[in-house]
Amino acid sequence: AVVSTQSTGSGTVDLQDHVTKINSQLSVLFLEVRKGTCENTGSKYYAFVNCQEDEISKLASNYSAQDFAYFRKMIEQIILSDEGCIHSTDSLTLCNNLGEQKKMSYANAKVLLRGWCNERWLIEDRSSNSFQLGPRAIIELGQYIQSAYGEHVTNCSLCMTVCVYGQRCEDCNTKFHNHCKQRLMSGNLDQVRCPHCKSEWS
Amino acid sequence: MTTSKRQRTSDDQAPGPSSNNAPDPRILARCQAAAQLSATDVKKLEVELARYLLFADKKNIPVKRADIVKHVLKEQPKLLPAVLEGSRRYLKQTFDFSVAEIDYNKTKYYLLKNNVQLPNLQILLRPEHAQRQLALLIVILSFIHMANNSLEETDLWDSLKILGVDRTEAHVEFGDAEKLLNEFVKQMYLEKQKVSTSKGQATLFKWGMRAYHEISMADVLQLVASIYDVDVEVWKKQFSSHEGALDVD
Numbered sequence: 151a152v153v154s155t156q157s158t159g160s161g162t163v164d165l166q167d168h169v170t171k172i173n174s175q176l177s178v179l180f181l182e183v184r185k186g187t188c189e190n191t192g193s194k195y196y197a198f199v200n201c202q203e204d205e206i207s208k209l210a211s212n213y214s215a216q217d218f219a220y221f222r223k224m225i226e227q228i229i230l231s232d233e234g235c236i237h238s239t240d241s242l243t244l245c246n247n248l249g250e251q252k253k254m255s256y257a258n259a260k261v262l263l264r265g266w267c268n269e270r271w272l273i274e275d276r277s278s279n280s281f282q283l284g285p286r287a288i289i290e291l292g293q294y295i296q297s298a299y300g301e302h303v304t305n306c307s308l309c310m311t312v313c314v315y316g317q318r319c320e321d322c323n324t325k326f327h328n329h330c331k332q333r334l335m336s337g338n339l340d341q342v343r344c345p346h347c348k349s350e351w352s
Numbered sequence: 353m354t355t356s357k358r359q360r361t362s363d364d365q366a367p368g369p370s371s372n373n374a375p376d377p378r379i380l381a382r383c384q385a386a387a388q389l390s391a392t393d394v395k396k397l398e399v400e401l402a403r404y405l406l407f408a409d410k411k412n413i414p415v416k417r418a419d420i421v422k423h424v425l426k427e428q429p430k431l432l433p434a435v436l437e438g439s440r441r442y443l444k445q446t447f448d449f450s451v452a453e454i455d456y457n458k459t460k461y462y463l464l465k466n467n468v469q470l471p472n473l474q475i476l477l478r479p480e481h482a483q484r485q486l487a488l489l490i491v492i493l494s495f496i497h498m499a500n501n502s503l504e505e506t507d508l509w510d511s512l513k514i515l516g517v518d519r520t521e522a523h524v525e526f527g528d529a530e531k532l533l534n535e536f537v538k539q540m541y542l543e544k545q546k547v548s549t550s551k552g553q554a555t556l557f558k559w560g561m562r563a564y565h566e567i568s569m570a571d572v573l574q575l576v577a578s579i580y581d582v583d584v585e586v587w588k589k590q591f592s593s594h595e596g597a598l599d600v601d
Contacts, residue, residue, distance in 0.1 A: 175446045179399055179406075206400055209423060210407030268481070 169196065186289035189234070189315040190273045192329025195285040216251040217262055223248065224272070225291070228283055229299050234315030235280040282315045306330050307346050322347035375438055382434040389431075397431065398438030400424050405439065405451060409464040412539050414562060417460040456561040461540075463565070484525055485532065489541055489563075491515070492533070494572045496542075496557055497590060505544075505555040536560070569593070 169183050176182055180202035186195050200207050213221070223244045227236045241263065245254040263281070266272045270286040283291075292312055295303060306313035308330035316327045324346040334345055342351040375383075375394045383394045401424045408415045421429045436451070443449040448467045453460060475483060495511050496503045509519045517529050526532050536542040540562035547554055559569075570584075573591060577584045585591055 179402055179442060179446065181403075181406075204400075205423065206404050207407060209404070210410055212411060268479070 184289050186285055186292070187327070187329060188273070188285040189288060189313070189327060189329075190275065190282055190284075192327075192332065193285070195270075195289065197286055197289040199290045216248065216254060219248040219251040220244065220254055220259065220262060221266070221271070224266075224281070225283060225287060225295075226299075228281065229295060229314055230302055233280075234313075235275065235278070235282045238274075238279045238281065241281055288312070288314075308334060319344040319346060319349070319351065321349040376441070379434045379438050383431055387428055387431060394435070394438065397424065397435045398442060401435050401439040402442040405443065405462060405464055414454070414461040414463050414540055417462070420462070452565065454561060454565060456540075461561070463562070481525075488517070488526060488532070489536055490567070490572065490575065492536070492542065492557070493559060493563055493567065494576050496559055497569060497572050498576060498587070500589060500593070501558055503557045505557060508557050 169185075173182055180200065182199050182201050184197055184199050186197065187193070188195060211218075224236065224241060227240070227244065228234060242256050242259055245256060245259045248254065263272065263274075267274050267281075267284070270284040272287065273282045273284040274280075275282060295312055295314070303312055303314065304325045305311060306316060306327045307324040308326055313325045313327050316325050317331060318325050322344060324344070326345065331345065335342060343349065344351055375391055375398060379398075380391055380394050383389045383397075389397075401420065404420065404424050405415060417432070421427060421432060425431050425435065440451050443451060443464070449464045450467055452463045452465050454463065455461075475486065478486070492508065492512070495508060499507070512529070513519075517523055517526065519530050523529050533542065537544055537560065540560040542563070543558040543560045545556045545558060547556055569590075573584055573587065577586070580586075
């Protein structure tokens with residue numbers, strides 16, 4: 151499950167204490183409560199994740215091999231794209247190209263996409279009609295993304311974690327999460343400069 | 353919620369709290385007697401079984417004993433009682449879950465039970481679409497209960513159609529309603545029985561083993577009574593059918 155949190159001063163410290171205590175019990179079961187931030191909204195999330203992929207956890211999934219193939223293709227396209235998102239129409243054409251698995255119908259794909267949005271694996275951005283990685287994908291797959299796509303992904307220069315969807319400074323080419331930059335820039339609306347190279351942000 | 357005693361169930365009596373995560377010496381001894389296993393091996397099995405039960409619970413389908421023996425214990429059934437005791441300890445300490453063992457149709461099933469005291473919280477912790485499915489399930493169970501636990505398939509669908517759930521049309525919330533009902537059967541909340549009647553083959557819907565275990569018939573009758581705004585005792589037959597079977601917790 152993925153839960154969003156609202157940090158309120160001392161309330162946050164207590165919550166983190168509890169999470170740490172919980173994790174000390176969970177670790178023996180290879181489970182963890184992990185923190186992360188949604189790249190789209192900037193909201194903070196906690197997710198209950200499985201740390202060990204084994205025979206047992208594979209049995210747990212409700213998804214078929216074909217569903218997995220489609221999901222892998224989706225996140226790959228999103229990660230490899232410049233903007234960190236994939237247009238809705240492109241997401242459907244991926245159905246036709248699932249390698250060993252046979253083609254999936256668009257109707258089936260739509261049902262899966264809706265389910266993945268509900269579970270926060272993906273986020274649908276209605277304004278741009280595209281899909282991004284949701285908080286669950288960021289939290290559960292962060293390490294996997296780093297190891298599998300290391301060359302293609304950049305870290306946010308402010309928080310130093312993987313940044314798939316964010317802004318890029320045209321001059322120095324560093325990348326930032328929208329929410330990281332927002333937090334830094336708040337209050338300085340007239341002087342919008344790149345936090346890294348200080349050139350004016352266009 | 354109270355549970356009816358219809359099926360024999362045994363919840364765990366967890367051994368006393370342990371200060372570290374090493375297997376209980378008695379459990380270890382039993383496992384080592386059954387197969388040559390070290391303490392590390394036993395602990396690994398206890399963890400795997402605990403994980404297996406957790407993941408199965410996520411799928412909402414009760415686990416068969418045979419599946420545990422196959423997937424976790426690698427075909428060594430003698431290890432089950434001992435390893436299960438250890439897994440129970442982990443689940444109880446970490447989540448306050450207990451493992452219920454249910455006998456049904458000569459098969460043993462295992463289910464996780466959340467010991468959180470507030471019953472409403474248990475429902476609210478589920479995702480929204482699951483809550484709505486649960487609402488439909490309760491309605492179906494109440495139909496079956498009012499029909500004295502045996503409702504013909506066609507009658508059930510007629511009743512559901514009145515509520516806007518059609519067997520043939522996609523429902524705005526539930527989608528393929530027939531598929532959902534089959535899910536309920538798979539999850540053992542409902543049971544389908546094929547019988548031969550004078551008019552030919554018929555399919556009867558009954559309460560499933562899991563419905564008896566998790567949902568109280570008295571609560572369901574109370575729900576129906578509140579909708580009709582009458583006293584529960586109005587339906588004498590249904591009321592007496594479960595009056596004697598209630599656990600008073």
